[in-house]
Amino acid sequence: METSVNRPSQATPQGSNEGGQNVLDTTAISETVNKVMGHFDPTKHLNLAASKKIDVEHLDFWYGSKQALYDVGIPLLEKQVTALIGPSGCGKSTFLRTLNRMNDLIPHTRTEGEARFGDINVYDGSTDVVALRQRIGMVFQRPNPFPKSIFENVAYGLRVQGKSNKVIKETVEESLHSAALWDEVKDRLNASALGLSGGQQQRLCIARALAVHPEVLLMDEPASALDPIATLKIEELITELAKDYTIVIVTHNMQQAARVSQFTGFFLSGKLIEYATTVELFEHPKRKETEDYVSGRFG
Numbered sequence: 428m429e430t431s432v433n434r435p436s437q438a439t440p441q442g443s444n445e446g447g448q449n450v451l452d453t454t455a456i457s458e459t460v461n462k463v464m465g466h467f468d469p470t471k472h473l474n475l476a477a478s479k480k481i482d483v484e485h486l487d488f489w490y491g492s493k494q495a496l497y498d499v500g501i502p503l504l505e506k507q508v509t510a511l512i513g514p515s516g517c518g519k520s521t522f523l524r525t526l527n528r529m530n531d532l533i534p535h536t537r538t539e540g541e542a543r544f545g546d547i548n549v550y551d552g553s554t555d556v557v558a559l560r561q562r563i564g565m566v567f568q569r570p571n572p573f574p575k576s577i578f579e580n581v582a583y584g585l586r587v588q589g590k591s592n593k594v595i596k597e598t599v600e601e602s603l604h605s606a607a608l609w610d611e612v613k614d615r616l617n618a619s620a621l622g623l624s625g626g627q628q629q630r631l632c633i634a635r636a637l638a639v640h641p642e643v644l645l646m647d648e649p650a651s652a653l654d655p656i657a658t659l660k661i662e663e664l665i666t667e668l669a670k671d672y673t674i675v676i677v678t679h680n681m682q683q684a685a686r687v688s689q690f691t692g693f694f695l696s697g698k699l700i701e702y703a704t705t706v707e708l709f710e711h712p713k714r715k716e717t718e719d720y721v722s723g724r725f726g
């Protein structure tokens with residue numbers, strides 16, 4: 428059974444350099460990027476020396492008696508975008524939900540292993556889950572605004588935290604700016620969020636997640652329900668947000684992974700098969716399964 432994971436030594440500050448594999452040929456990468464990815468350049472924000480914001484090791488996960496994740500190990504680097512790709516049912520969403528313990532809401536689930544996040548292990552029974560979800564926010568596939576006004580959607584978490592009206596007003600505006608939505612909604616903050624377009628609703632959900640000042644943002648196919656223009660806006664936003672946040676994004680769209688992420692993990696049947704810089708994983712995959720997937724031979 429193959430459970431070994433190609434954890435990238437080049438992603439660690441003290442990384443080794445076996446066989447010269449980890450030396451990045453930036454000229455070759457730039458040429459590839461220009462050819463394959465047009466004006467997006469995922470290497471622009473690549474920081475091989477970034478520290479590990481969350482370090483997952485030996486993660487196993489079960490739905491009842493059915494194991495869905497096997498010995499997953501992956502570092503999620505600070506202020507970098509990590510994309511998770513793989514065929515339907517391979518465990519991408521399950522993995523993402525382990526990171527802020529959203530799977531706890533599903534009965535009869537069990538998690539084992541470690542996800543170091545600062546000085547806590549996310550998977551410890553004693554971890555304060557409410558505080559954790561404030562530090563690790565989440566955006567879902569379908570925009571899910573509350574049936575409330577635009578303002579109240581973003582204010583929600585701040586009201587739960589008991590913030591003053593002044594702080595709430597300032598933070599709502601700041602969050603809408605950060606989510607690149609302010610200009611479109613500033614004149615109708617009291618209108619229902621349900622009247623926004625799908626792409627606007629998704630940016631509103633991002634603003635709602637940002638309002639409580641998380642450190643990490645988990646995004647599960649955040650653009651899959653959107654048209655190409657709205658998708659592009661979300662991708663630009665992700666690139667912008669990665670200056671301040673650590674982002675983990677699940678996507679079925681390999682071009683999207685290539686456009687927005689610096690690192691990519693490829694999952695298959697509950698296992699992390701390969702993890703590398705996005706350019707390496709797409710252009711020089713080390714595992715045959717990865718090569719087959721990224722070249723479109725299955726999935």
Ligand SMILES: Nc1ncnc2c1ncn2[C@@H]1O[C@H](COP(=O)(O)OP(=O)(O)OP(=O)(O)O)[C@@H](O)[C@H]1O
Pocket residue numbers: 490495513514515516517518519520521522533679
């Ligand atoms: N709530 C659940 N109860 C039981 N099994 C589940 C549950 N959610 C997911 N699974 C199973 O766990 C496995 C991984 O599912 P998951 O949703 O994580 O895959 P995914 O990679 O996100 O797929 P997709 O690309 O289709 O979203 C699948 O076999 C799925 O059937």
Ligand SMILES: [Mg+2]
Pocket residue numbers: 519520521677
């Ligand atoms: Mg999924």
